[in-house]
Amino acid sequence: MTSWLIKGANLLGRETVDVLIDDGTVREVGAIGARPGSRVVDADGQVLLPGLVDLHTHLREPGREDAETVASGSRAAALGGYTAVCAMANTDPVADTAGVVEQVYSLGQAAGYVDVQPIGAVTVGLAGQRLAELGAMASSAAKVRVFSDDGHCVSDARLMRRALEYVKAFDGVIAQHAQEPSLTAGAQLHEGAVAAKLGLTGWPAVAEEAIIARDALLAGHVGSRLHVCHVSTAGSVDILRWAKSSGWNVTAEVCPHHLLLTDALATTYDPVYKVNPPLRTQSDVDALRAGLAEGVIDIVATDHAPHTTEDKECEWAAAPPGMLGLETALGVVGETMVATGLIDWDGVAERMSRRPARIAGLDRHGHDPAPGVTANLTLVDPGAAWTVDPAALSGPSRNTPFRGITLSSKVTTTFFNGQPTVLEGALTEGSKR
Template sequence: MSTDYLILGARLLGEEPADLVLRDGVIASLGADTAHPRDGVELVTVDADGLLALPGLVDLHTHLREPGREDTETVLTGSRAAAAGGFTAVHAMANTTPVADTAGVVEQVHRLGIDAGYVDVRPVGAVSVGLEGTRLAELGAMASSAAGVRVFSDDGHCVDDPVLMRRALEYVKSFDGVIAQHAQEPRLTVGAQMHEGVVSAELGLAGWPAVAEESIIARDILLAEHVGSRLHVCHLSTAGSVDIVRWAKARGIDVTAEVTPHHLLLTDEQARSYDPRYKVNPPLRTAEDVEAVRAGLADGTIDVVATDHAPHAAEDKDCEWPAGAFGMTGLETALPVVQATMVETGRLTWADVARVLSTTPARIGRVSGQGRPVAVGEPANLTLVDPAARRRVEPAAQVTRSRNTPFAGTELPGRVVATFLRGRATVYDGAPVAHEEVNA
């Protein structure tokens, strides 16, 4: 039996309360209660007093680890964690085993996403064969496949060869694709462990200088301008990068940029613990950089927040810092961190949050039916959030298969109460709906 939902008194984008009816996968009505029970259809009423209604969140940068590292995450567990975080679509990064550099692999990931049923899983295609940075993968085949890939990235590796980067930028124009660059000059970051600065000097950990990110961003922006292509900058992390992107936008260059929740909140001071839980690439930067990326997100220089959710096995974090893996989980803490750092500081409204976590990432990824306005006739992709809740992050209580959250023990605001994907609840009463029901 299908289900209609009557949501009572949710504040749309944090503004005025309204009642919503979700029926046949779309928002059927908006305003005062207008739901009528239909024959053979269950009508569930949700009391949303005090809750926000946001469009379902869209992540441009997620590592789902399948195929290859199903011990740390699968498309099913990762997309369920995404739903728990309020997402209705995620982009699955290409650095799997095998690499998502063929139509076959992206279709497999796409199919696994449909089977999971929690969010729209949009595979990202590798730019180069095997992420090796030498020759282009079959970008056109991935674009034309059932997965309909539009975002291409060698994430984890930088496309550092300027000729390969130029060709990739040019080539994807024919199918309106975008190159999402992991900006890291490899020679400047050999063996790099953490941000290069005062803290690395003291700790004796090899430095990852800001210039290694900024120089690639600057080069790519000029390349994108030269060939008239679209460029997306992954996980921008430094004050200098914000300045460069701001300059590019003022010049009218078609560049977009993302920042991660962890770069909005944490600094390189965390490395003093030598706990690899805080080891991530690009590394946590200084307090000045944190302020700069917040300002950049507030003024629109940075277009989106993307999680860079990177699950890792316990043994890859319970070790010496240099032996530890780069990356941290983020799907379930993204919205709380944005609330804490941007909304509660008065720098973004909830409507802005919808823009940076839903509308714009959907537009960059060319994801149809996602990131749409909360309006009658639109796909019923929504998340209901209790902004007054405060919770301490408990790794073991998270939905993701991995435990490597840098926020363990931190109290963060906000709680996702329900998430709807085309009118079906994927999260209800604050917990993911069982797979059999989601996939029914």
């Protein structure tokens, strides 16, 4: 492996350091002189973070390789500063057996841009009828620790309790898509003034909040780990605050689009703004930002959901929900949370690297650069303003809701296992492991 010397980086936005990387590992941090044979990265003015970890990514393979593959999603992740992503189970076939999760894991290893950690389905076929092979997936080569029917809610309380009890045996976590189906049949947009004006069936906030409250109670009752996916309402923040104050092992995520965008964008009927859960109101956005800053919401996760142009560019009701997120997430968090003074760059590291790595059990990720740790690192230029252009994104899909928006920070370099997968903003094919 090539030895690398990062010069003049702003570590976590706090102090200027040099970092020597050798044989995939951080060897020294501090003031480091020239090292013969080491390649130098000039990081003057750039913030050095531990490599980002995404707990919620849709890579579509197997089954929908026209929208995304493990390889293309891995490249997008690296460009976004990620060194590990957790791949959701709603593939075709569903990742509900050891064989499918091992396939996804192997594809990630072959791509070599990031660690791809499969998430296993909670129920067979995401149908919500009977538990999937949780133990077999946990003991497989993929070592699955997070299970989710994302895209579908595990709405049966008895089945949810059984899942929470089952995963305790191997310190697993159930990641719930909080959506009471009986309250959201035919739902198209947040239930409120905009949906009423547009004539679209409303998706009420209580449909999310009721499931979070129920599952928090279940997790507390059985003493298990619950993670709540893509929190989107102010009421959900209040319920999470209550659950945490009760001492229950409940964590939650918010997506970048819910930190920036509102349902007012739907007045154009452009399906690029259709997502599940839907974009909410400005008061919800404000509560989500406050909850993330407070720590009631633990992490930022992208819910990166690529769709083909043919699937997404149609009438609103027929379009599938979902938005791209991997390449823009850090920029959106910088805009909504750092530039507003709600958190600093160390806070970004906590919410986009350390905590998600801990929740997912990814031991080689989420560590600040220090001698002896695996060199999974990200450099971001906090002053490199850029405008999101769908055509410039790396994957086959173009369904970004951030098109035309200018973000004030950008990833320049991503180190994965001690080698740059992204250097000065460009992928480095030769550095794949």
